[in-house]
Amino acid sequence: MHIYILLKSILVTALLIAGFGIFTIRVRRLFRIMKSVKGQADSKVDRPAERIKVLLTDVLGQSNVRRKRMPGLAHTLIFFGFLAVQPHSVELMINGVCPAFHVANIVPGFYGVYLFVADILAFPVLVGLGYAIYRRVIVQPAYLTDGLDARLIILFTSVIIITFYFINAFLTIPSIGGGFDYARYFTISNLVKNIFNLGSLSPAGSRAGYEIAYWLHLLTILGFLVYIPGSKHLHLLAAVPNVFLKPLDRPKAMIKTDIEDEDAETFGLGNVADLNWKNVLDLYACTECGRCEEQCPADMTGKPLSPKRLVHDLKLDLFDQSAKLLKGEFASVEPLLRDGSPLSDDVLWSCTTCRACEEICPVNIQHLDIVLEARKHQVLMESNFPPEMQETFNNLENQSNPWGFSSDTRGDWCKGLDVPLITDHPDADILYYVGCAGSFDDRGIRISRAIVNVLKKADVDFAVLGPEERCNGDMARRAGNEYLAQMMIQEKVEILNQYKPQKILTGCPHCFNTFKNEYSEFGAGYDVVHHSEFLLELTKQKRLKHKESKFEKLTFHDSCYLGRWNGLIEAPRELLRLSGLSRNLIELNRTKTKGLCCGAGGGRMFMEENIGKRINIERAEEIVAAKVPTIAAACPYCTIMLRDGIADLNGTNVVYDIAEIIDMVTV
Amino acid sequence: MGRTGILLETDNGEIKESNYGMITAARGAGDTEMYGFLIGGEAASCKEAVQKYGICRVVEITSDAGDLATRPEKQTDALIAAMKNYDIRFLVGLSSSRGRDLMARVAAKLDAPLAVDCIDLNLEDQIVTKSHFSGKTLARLKLCGDMLICGVRPNAVEPQEAPCEADAEVFAAQVKDDGRMVVTEAKGSAAGQVELTEANIIITGGRPIGSAENFSLLNECANLLGAAVGASRAAVDAGYAPHSMQVGQTGKTVSPKLYIACGLSGSVQHFAGMKTAKIIVAINTDKHAPIFGKSDYGILGDLFEIVPALTEALKDQTSQ
Numbered sequence A: 001m002h003i004y005i006l007l008k009s010i011l012v013t014a015l016l017i018a019g020f021g022i023f024t025i026r027v028r029r030l031f032r033i034m035k036s037v038k039g040q041a042d043s044k045v046d047r048p049a050e051r052i053k054v055l056l057t058d059v060l061g062q063s064n065v066r067r068k069r070m071p072g073l074a075h076t077l078i079f080f081g082f083l084a085v086q087p088h089s090v091e092l093m094i095n096g097v098c099p100a101f102h103v104a105n106i107v108p109g110f111y112g113v114y115l116f117v118a119d120i121l122a123f124p125v126l127v128g129l130g131y132a133i134y135r136r137v138i139v140q141p142a143y144l145t146d147g148l149d150a151r152l153i154i155l156f157t158s159v160i161i162i163t164f165y166f167i168n169a170f171l172t173i174p175s176i177g178g179g180f181d182y183a184r185y186f187t188i189s190n191l192v193k194n195i196f197n198l199g200s201l202s203p204a205g206s207r208a209g210y211e212i213a214y215w216l217h218l219l220t221i222l223g224f225l226v227y228i229p230g231s232k233h234l235h236l237l238a239a240v241p242n243v244f245l246k247p248l249d250r251p252k253a254m255i256k257t258d259i260e261d262e263d264a265e266t267f268g269l270g271n272v273a274d275l276n277w278k279n280v281l282d283l284y285a286c287t288e289c290g291r292c293e294e295q296c297p298a299d300m301t302g303k304p305l306s307p308k309r310l311v312h313d314l315k316l317d318l319f320d321q322s323a324k325l326l327k328g329e330f331a332s333v334e335p336l337l338r339d340g341s342p343l344s345d346d347v348l349w350s351c352t353t354c355r356a357c358e359e360i361c362p363v364n365i366q367h368l369d370i371v372l373e374a375r376k377h378q379v380l381m382e383s384n385f386p387p388e389m390q391e392t393f394n395n396l397e398n399q400s401n402p403w404g405f406s407s408d409t410r411g412d413w414c415k416g417l418d419v420p421l422i423t424d425h426p427d428a429d430i431l432y433y434v435g436c437a438g439s440f441d442d443r444g445i446r447i448s449r450a451i452v453n454v455l456k457k458a459d460v461d462f463a464v465l466g467p468e469e470r471c472n473g474d475m476a477r478r479a480g481n482e483y484l485a486q487m488m489i490q491e492k493v494e495i496l497n498q499y500k501p502q503k504i505l506t507g508c509p510h511c512f513n514t515f516k517n518e519y520s521e522f523g524a525g526y527d528v529v530h531h532s533e534f535l536l537e538l539t540k541q542k543r544l545k546h547k548e549s550k551f552e553k554l555t556f557h558d559s560c561y562l563g564r565w566n567g568l569i570e571a572p573r574e575l576l577r578l579s580g581l582s583r584n585l586i587e588l589n590r591t592k593t594k595g596l597c598c599g600a601g602g603g604r605m606f607m608e609e610n611i612g613k614r615i616n617i618e619r620a621e622e623i624v625a626a627k628v629p630t631i632a633a634a635c636p637y638c639t640i641m642l643r644d645g646i647a648d649l650n651g652t653n654v655v656y657d658i659a660e661i662i663d664m665v666t667v
Numbered sequence B: 001m002g003r004t005g006i007l008l009e010t011d012n013g014e015i016k017e018s019n020y021g022m023i024t025a026a027r028g029a030g031d032t033e034m035y036g037f038l039i040g041g042e043a044a045s046c047k048e049a050v051q052k053y054g055i056c057r058v059v060e061i062t063s064d065a066g067d068l069a070t071r072p073e074k075q076t077d078a079l080i081a082a083m084k085n086y087d088i089r090f091l092v093g094l095s096s097s098r099g100r101d102l103m104a105r106v107a108a109k110l111d112a113p114l115a116v117d118c119i120d121l122n123l124e125d126q127i128v129t130k131s132h133f134s135g136k137t138l139a140r141l142k143l144c145g146d147m148l149i150c151g152v153r154p155n156a157v158e159p160q161e162a163p164c165e166a167d168a169e170v171f172a173a174q175v176k177d178d179g180r181m182v183v184t185e186a187k188g189s190a191a192g193q194v195e196l197t198e199a200n201i202i203i204t205g206g207r208p209i210g211s212a213e214n215f216s217l218l219n220e221c222a223n224l225l226g227a228a229v230g231a232s233r234a235a236v237d238a239g240y241a242p243h244s245m246q247v248g249q250t251g252k253t254v255s256p257k258l259y260i261a262c263g264l265s266g267s268v269q270h271f272a273g274m275k276t277a278k279i280i281v282a283i284n285t286d287k288h289a290p291i292f293g294k295s296d297y298g299i300l301g302d303l304f305e306i307v308p309a310l311t312e313a314l315k316d317q318t319s320q
Helices: A002-036 A048-060 A068-099 A110-137 A150-171 A188-195 A204-230 A232-244 A278-283 A291-295 A307-320 A321-328 A345-349 A354-359 A367-380 A389-399 A407-414 A434-440 A443-458 A472-479 A481-501 A511-516 A531-540 A570-581 A614-623 A636-649 A657-665 B019-027 B045-049 B072-085 B096-112 B215-225 B233-236 B270-275 B303-319
Strands: A430-433 A462-464 A504-507 A529-531 A552-557 A630-633 A654-657 B003-008 B034-038 B059-063 B088-094 B114-122 B129-132 B137-144 B147-151 B167-173 B199-204 B230-231 B259-263 B280-282 B297-301
Touching: A002 A068, A002 A278, A002 A321, A002 A552, A002 B270, A048 A232, A068 A110, A068 A204, A110 A150, A150 A204, A150 A443, A150 B019, A188 A407, A188 B034, A204 A232, A232 A278, A278 A307, A291 A307, A291 A354, A307 A321, A321 A430, A345 A367, A345 A443, A345 A657, A354 A367, A354 B270, A367 A443, A367 A481, A389 A472, A389 A481, A407 A434, A407 A443, A434 A443, A434 A636, A443 A531, A443 A657, A443 B215, A443 B270, A462 A614, A472 A481, A472 A614, A481 B045, A504 A511, A504 A531, A511 A529, A529 A531, A552 A570, A552 B233, A614 A636, A614 B129, A630 A636, A630 A657, A630 B045, A636 A654, A636 B233, A657 B199, B003 B072, B003 B096, B003 B114, B019 B034, B019 B088, B019 B114, B034 B045, B045 B059, B045 B088, B045 B167, B045 B259, B059 B072, B072 B088, B072 B096, B072 B167, B088 B096, B215 B303, B280 B303
Parallel strands: A430 A462, A430 A504, A504 A529, A552 A630, A630 A654, B003 B034, B003 B088, B034 B059, B059 B167, B088 B147, B114 B147, B199 B230, B199 B259, B259 B280, B280 B297
Antiparallel strands: B114 B129, B129 B137
């Protein structure tokens, strides 16, 4: 027996050194890869109090994961139970090396309470894992990655928990547990002991049983430890720092590339070496839960893009090329888009930048930072973009609108409305920035005219730029043409700074987002308001007089750049409710932060949609099926896309902008 | 000043209209001897058409190495051989898809400067004019070199006659086949169809056309008008027409003299592709359709009645 204890001590020591050694080497390598990439990350550890709160709610509270109820609950059970057994496992390891070591000898009371809690918390892990197996074997949702990796992790975890109970069940036998009264603190372990009638074993038999459980437990933990860094379970290590470093504010700007930098050899994300450390941490943090894929309008309509696969494929590419990265041989790193790579042009250009993936991601992966930077590289460095975008880029460059209408006719939409130009009325309270769709598209013009009507009804002191107005650059920027976009932004910034408006009102979420979140970086940070917010403000100030409305049921379709990009989810709804439509308002299935994109964002408005089903048809089908006669939108592009989709289905539902609705229900 | 070679383009054996403006641009003050080169097309039959514009010799380039028609690399060698044979200093052609291809190849092989999409030429001073930023600015470029190759934008220069008597002859070029290119199949566009981007008249169908078969209504009318047939994005999306027929922001950009829009609402995406049309005629049943606000003539009515009536009227006219 003494020889066995001595041998065990040596063997456990050796295994611990080997296990933790390999684990450390593998993690160090991951860390070195993270540090080897060239890109500049703007992640910073500011506002520590808020970040600690994030750790408490998102990690310890598991609030982010539980937004998907059942799997989230299962995860919570596994998370806490697994966490709870860890100190016990550490004790067992130390005890294996040094048999005299028992925490019970040091702090018996505390130890007893801990065992009581751990014993109870460990069991729900098995329930959670059972649910995980049920999902993979019975439910099999398409977005959920299943395979050896996933199954192995479930197996490892189950074995760790089951052996935890057996070890403890044996410990309740005095000949194994020694002087400490384990049975007093255990609930489930006692049950295990009774069910398997372990008390009836001979002393030698129970010792043998204990040792078998011990070794199984230890070897599984060490195996798991070695396995983690190479598996999707890397999220055990990377998710917490990634959540801690998450952008604390919902609105975000695109990364401003210094296009004036004469030493820059490349722009955007051309190969894995151009990633930044935060991107890499994002890749590490992904556990392939597939929630992003479930929400992605591109994936659900049969496009080759899935945010989950994008992250996964990029991670594999990073690992494939890590040897070159670690040696600093950046020149020989293969480009992201190359023959045989799952990352293709169609993957990049299928994205509508709707941000549903980032919104739903339980570990706060920033997918768009990757997509948009990769597009930037393709456009600026490779001149590789959908051919139909060429005309749009030319038009934006020459006429500052995507369709190429003469820019001096930009103010023609308001003919006959007696709208003051800001040159004539520089002190106006509000600069109404109309946008390209509002200025040139017939549907958009009707919206702009409705906005003007409402502003006049509320007696708002406003002016427009008219022919001086220019495109804000959003479409060019999201389509990867950073150079053109910055040129347009510069021009626009100079115009704005000339008038220094007190407040800018926009009729389009894309203009709104760009002015609000991106212009301050270019020297024009003005107070910006979208018309849904502004009309709400006017309504609350009782500056609008309402009349009997003719609307029956209506629903609000969330614009991505209003809702997910800027958190303006309640403002348009409240506006409709306060306008006497509270009883008419219903919600579609995919709504608010899970609202489905119309398909036009990220420059997609100006690209062909040849692969799979059209996204606006997908949305229109939902609308037609909901039998809701009126759809309120807050973006001219959504209005156009939904109208076309509904027409394609021969639906009778009518799409109005909220401004048009407010115009109709007020006098 | 040296001889000028004119790369003539033909369509079904006849000289294309757009050549004449190009010849006029190349002629300049008229103190250059102009040779017309034909690859495909007979010198004798084309002579009449081009001598009116001052071409004094029409050379039909043939090859002993088989058909040149589908072999741009052989055409290049044959053209260079002809240029050397006739001591040509300037080569001028159309900035068409064929011209851009062939002239770029010739320029590369001769290491000569190339300017395409010119809207004016001054060969004597070796200066060409190009339009930038959708015509907002004009750039005058001085080209340096012993030989110059220039492509002229179709329809950029108004043709002016300068009649002379031309000779016609055949030049058989010695062309080697290096075997680097093998033509497996040559597909022509359907006979009689006019290319959308080059068409003077376009008749376009929107979603109300209802089916791919119904496009025959438009085709019939188009044949009589010598027009090309286009489609709106909605019609293409509905599968009634191929994408190659799509006019609009993400399809083809066209600028015909006459544009007949049948059953089109006139969305901005479509209008962006045809806004430079000289005359727009709209046929629509919806009097509120935005297209009426953009068209020169509007016909309020069903395209299934109006288009056949138009076809009948055209038939009557041609039979008279």
